[in-house]
Amino acid sequence: MKTSVLIFAFLLSLGSVQAQKKVFPQTPGMVSYTYRNSFSKNVPATLDTIKALGITDMEFSNLFGKTAADLRKYLDERGMKCSSFGVGYPDLQNKLAEVGQNAKTLGAEYVRVAWVPHKGPFTLELAKQTVADFNTFGKQLKDQFGLTFCYHNHGYEFEKYDDGTLMDYIIQNTDPRYVSFEMDILWTFFPGADPAALLAKYPDRFKLMHLKDLRKGVVGNLSGGTPVENDVALGTGQIDLATILKAARKSGIKHFYIEDESPSVATQVPQSIAYLKNLK
Known part of the structure; x- marks a missing residue:
């Protein structure tokens, strides 16, 4: 009887540990656009600022x-790395070799x-042309440089x-x-899609993710745009980050x-990092 009680207590404690398992145990990366104003100077x-945050x-x-x-x-001097290199559509159309070489140089x-x-x-019609272009860009980048091409959704594609x-x-x-693909969770949620459901539908197609949150009360649409002030610290907006992660x-x-993308990164980014670290 005593052994049974001990086993039950152990299983109960194990369940409690599992319930407290961290949803996001790793350290996130950072998109340079977050610090675009600072980088430009x-x-x-x-x-150094980003590295000090542990990123x-x-x-x-x-x-x-x-x-x-x-x-x-x-x-290299800071023990940091660049895992993804973002470019514009015309860059891929007109100077793909330069793009590939820059990406390789960055690592x-x-x-x-x-x-x-x-x-x-x-x-x-635009989607059909996009598919043709993407297949071309992706094959050239893979064959010539060993790189993986990703498309970052921006909301308007959810027509x-x-x-x-x-x-x-x-x-x-x-x-x-x-x-x-790179899933931007704000630009998946904003046009009315479910980021977690999209990941479950295409589990092997998304390789990268942008972590963002949308200010409470903001109603989305298919425009692909919203004021930058609507980017808020993770966990303070209306996106269900735990389910998505x-x-x-x-x-x-x-x-x-x-x-x-907000003008409040100095306060919001540390808040977002703390949220991810403590999310259970």
Whole structure:
């Protein structure tokens, strides 16, 4: 009887430990855009600021007037790395070799684009051209440089199509050998989609994630835009981060980056890091 009681107590305590398991045990990375104003003035000092927060994994979407070799030197000196390199759509269309070489110099594994040029609503015709372009970009980057191409959604792709959206169309029609995705959770939630459900639907297609939160009370749409002040510290907005991060742990996501577009990064970023660290 005493043994049974002890076993029951052990199982109960084990359950309690499991209940307290951290949802996000790793350290997040950082998107350079978060500190764009600071980077534009002093790149080394900004990297020092980020490193002081305990963050060493960067996604650069701008060279900030430096060469890729300059940035790599600054990163190496601080024991930091660049895992993803973001560029514009015209860069991939017109100077893909330069993009690939810069990404390799930075030490990145991924090349990411975050906007498909368009005017007005995103259409099926645009989605078809996007698929063709992505397959081309991705194959060239993989074959020539060994890089993985990722598309970062921005909200407008969630126009309804058939029994899903044009985002579904893009995911389903791009070649998974050459095209992967970076989920921006704000720009998935904002147009009305469920980030956790999308990860569960395509568990192997998303490799990167932008961690953001949307101010409470803000109503989304398909525009792909909202005032930067609507970016708030993680855990203070309306996005269910715990559920999304649980789904992300079951998916193919390799890198998580904090992105805060607001003018309040000095206070919000430390708050976001603390939230992730303590999320159970």
